[in-house]
Amino acid sequence: MHHPDPAPRPHHPVRVLRHVWIPMRDGVRLAARVWLPEDVTEPQPAILEYIPYRKNDGTASRDVTLHGAFARAGYAALRVDCRGSGDSEGVMLDEYHQDELDDAVDILAWLEQQEWCDGNVAMIGKSWGGFNGLQVAAMNPPQLKAVVTVCSTDDRYHDDVHYQGGAVLASEMLPWAATMLCYNARPQDPEVYGDAWREEWFARMARTPSYLDTWLGHQRRDAYWRHGSVIENPEAITAAVLTVGGWADPYRGAVRRLLGELTSPAKGLIGPWAHTYPHQAEPGPAMDFIGECLRWFGRYLRGDDTGADRLPALRAWMPDPAPFGSDSEERPGRWVVEEELPSPHIHAREFALRGTAALPPEQAGAPGAQPAAQLRSPLAVGAAAGNVLQFGDLAGRPGDQSADDGRSHTFTSAPLTERLEILGEPEVELTVSADRPRAQLAVRLCEVTPDGASRLVTTGLLNLTHRDSHAEPQPLEPGRQYRVTVPLFLTGHAFAAGSRVRVSVSASYWPWMWPSPEPVTVTVLPEGGTLRLPERPADPARDGEPTALPTPDPPAALDVTEVPATRTVRWDPVAREQVVEMTFSDGTTVDLTDGLTRTETELNRFRIREDDPASPVVECERTDAISRGGWDTEVRTYSRMTSTVDDFHVTNRLVALEGGREVFTRSWETTIPRDEV
CATH class of the missing domain: 3.40.50.1820 (Alpha/Beta hydrolase fold, catalytic domain)
Incomplete structure (x- = not known):
């Protein structure tokens, strides 16, 4: 072709x-x-x-x-x-x-x-x-x-850095708002804007809003997101x-x-x-x-x-x-x-989810013959997830899922007898109940290799109050059974022969998903759970052609010093507290034609105690320094987000320096009611 x-x-x-x-x-x-x-x-x-x-x-x-x-x-x-x-x-x-x-x-x-x-x-x-x-x-x-x-x-609303499946994206929402708060407070360049740059800079800092207040003010898919x-x-x-x-x-x-x-x-x-x-x-x-x-x-x-x-x-x-x-x-x-979508070559391949097994439908047997699974998931499940928004750095990529699998309920297939290629959006259908009116699910599709490593293939989140609608969420009736479908991110993946297909289910997933407001047990019932994979049988007639490699970049009058991203996970077994800390940086860029220099750093910290839904804390620190010769500016921001059963609390602080001296400060706090999250 x-x-x-x-x-x-x-x-x-x-x-x-x-x-x-x-x-x-x-x-x-x-x-x-x-x-x-x-x-x-x-x-x-x-x-x-x-x-x-x-x-x-x-x-x-x-x-x-x-x-x-x-x-x-x-x-x-x-x-x-x-x-x-x-x-x-x-x-x-x-x-x-x-x-x-x-x-x-x-x-x-x-x-x-x-x-x-x-x-x-x-x-x-x-x-x-x-x-x-x-x-x-x-x-x-x-x-x-x-x-x-x-x-x-x-x-x-469906896929940006604010919500996924109606769940608040703890790992992305405040960090992105913090980044934009810092970005929006940076000054114009005096060589471009002229002598009025400083007046404009101060006016911009005084007026720039915290985007997070707006995003958290719209927790359902309303006219704002449309x-x-x-x-x-x-x-x-x-x-x-x-x-x-x-x-x-x-x-x-x-x-x-x-x-x-x-x-x-x-x-x-x-x-x-x-x-x-x-x-x-x-x-x-x-x-x-x-x-x-x-x-x-x-x-x-x-x-x-x-x-x-x-x-x-x-x-x-x-x-x-x-x-x-x-x-x-x-x-x-x-x-x-x-050549066309929907493709006539892609068909749903089903696995029945029973007990801890993912079975071909003909081997599944009666649903009721299997026990229910009680999920009162440790809130720290998810440390191996990597970032929702990845930029290619190793620090942001997911790790071996085995530890998180061990703290989740898993359904695992027998070793595959032949290679299995998928292209599309997998989905998992489950029957669940909860003992509280608000609960959530995280579902991961993994490939378990013969050596026991678990590779993350794709993920899906669902706030169960959004089970029928993101526009009109409804609380759960404790004890009532619900049939729910969790769509997973679109994926292309080839499972090797000898590997096993695994579905991992948890009622928490930190720091991706902000926890439910109070301790909750989600029960996964044995009522015919199903994994549907978009199988695309390999066919050389439908293989593409290799693409050309990028052409080399031309010389540029820029000196760029790159700084690698980092990610650390610390666990305190006495306090039962986990801290995930990530640093990112654009490094330093110097324009050799005029000396314009920029250095930027970002730090995100995610803190949670394993058994306390009131414990999550997200903290974000940003610095952005821009200078040329005797002109020297720096913007620093600090943002923090916490929650109670009823509310989210957000704190922001903005500081600007000129010539190393503090010339502007602004702080504000906001309380935003939770809306079925």
């Missing part, structure tokens, strides 16, 4: 406009950096990336690899800082605020008026930029002809959409959903990667993502016959079995393709 290779890549010399102001409808100016093909006199299509991470020093090293390459291929390319970020004016009030989307429409209209743009525009972005590319496309501005959305979602969720009206999108995900990224399920929802041209690509652009992928193998983008842009911005419209609906990496820990840098496997 042959599909066209990415289009040959031209090599134009590039001219960079380091600072460009774009006026908005209300007079606010947004800051942009523009890359142009220098030897092209005719107007060209434009590629826009529109995010809040500071073009000058936050994403500068990544931008060179992406936008410089687009300009060399003959496109105009822009990196625009959202309102309230970087050098742009205003305040960023929330993620995907209507101001942000309206600003994007203004940017597109401005682009159409530039002498170097022919009025045809594509949006590209990973994560935030992938989100708003879809959201702007749903507004159907006439200039927007194509979108490349990477590691994003069509449903902001805003910006293009699943609500996918037919509004007329732009051609290339949707990209990775098996180590939590947003990957949106790739499959978008391919089913969109009526505009749409293709999907899922690799082995984490939350990264595929040309910089970890774990590998990386691919020539720039070439994939150029193929898409050539077809839908220029009208060239690049073959993008003849690609299969989905290209996905099928990982091969590998000894646990042997694939830290690169996951062995092959590309497979599905």
Whole structure:
């Protein structure tokens, strides 16, 4: 099966406009950096990336690899800082605020008026930029002809860093809010903004909100989350959409959903990667993502016959079995393709969950012949989970699941007699009851190898008050039996012959899932539990072709010092307390052209006592120092989240320094009632 290779890549010399102001409808100016093909006199299509991470020093090293390459291929390319970020004016009030989307429409209209743009525009972005590319496309501005959305979602409640299955994501919600609090408090660059930078900096710090207060104020899927969720009206999108995900990224399920929802041209690509652009992928193998983008842009911005419209609906990496820990840098496997979705080649393979066994249905016997399982799970279960949102670093990846399996109720199959490949969304159906009105389930699908190691394949969470609806959760009636289905993250995986399939179930999962408000026992009843796997029999006729490797990045006038992430887990057997601590850092980036220097650090700490639902504490510390010569600034934030039976409590503190001297402080506390979580 042959599909066209990415289009040959031209090599134009590039001219960079380091600072460009774009006026908005209300007079606010947004800051942009523009890359142009220098030897092209005719107007060209434009590629826009529109995010809040500071073009000058936050994403500068990544931008060179992406936008410089687009300009060399003959496109105009822009990196625009959202309102309230970087050098742009205003305040960023929330993620995907209507101001942000309206600003994007203004940017597109401005682009159409530039002498170097022919009025045809594509949006590209990973994560935030992938989100708003879809959201702007749903507004159907006439200039927007194509979108490349990477590691994003069509449903902001279903899979983002706030909630999963109606459960509060303890490991992600406060950490991301803390990061944005620090990011939003950083100053404009005086060399760009001028003498008024300091006044604007103080105004920004005084007005920037804590996003967590808003996110926790909407604990069910209401109008707040429907805003910006293009699943609500996918037919509004007329732009051609290339949707990209990775098996180590939590947003990957949106790739499959978008391919089913969109009526505009749409293709999907899922690799082995984490939350990264595929040309910089970890774990590998990386691919020539720039070439994939150029193929898409050539077809839908220029009208060239690049073959993008003849690609299969989905290209996905099928990982091969590998000894646990042997694939830290690169996951062995092959590309497979599905010409259409739903695929006629993928069928549900069922295992009956009985006692502690996962059995073929013909061996299951009567459900009632097995004992019930009582789950009063230790609250510290989940330390081996890794991060929900992974960036490819080893510290964020899941470890051997054996210890967590031992503290969960498990259903394990006999050794497989042949290789089993799956591609899709597994699900687990159980009959459960609880002795309290609020309870939760975490379900993990694992591969247990002959040496006893347990590899995490995929995971699902369900707040049982959300068993029927995320919009209208209902408390449980203690003692009543409920039939529930727990969907797991989309996955591609090959179980080796001789391995066993395991389903692990627990009523807690820390630090992913904020615990239920009081001690609770969940009973898993022997009423015909079922695991459904999306089996895709291997067929060489439906294998894909190897993708090209990334082209080397061009030299850049940037000095980047990287700092590896860390993760430690400490257990105090006397206090029965567990502390998980993680550090991350963008390291230090120095722009050699003007000396602009940025150093950033992050620390997240998750503390819990094994038997006390009132004990969880999440603490986040952030620092972001930006300087040049005698100009020296630093922003520090500290955020803390705790809970009681009835409420969540959030504390934030913001401190700014100039020249090493404290010049601004702000502290605030918020109490937010729990709403069936």
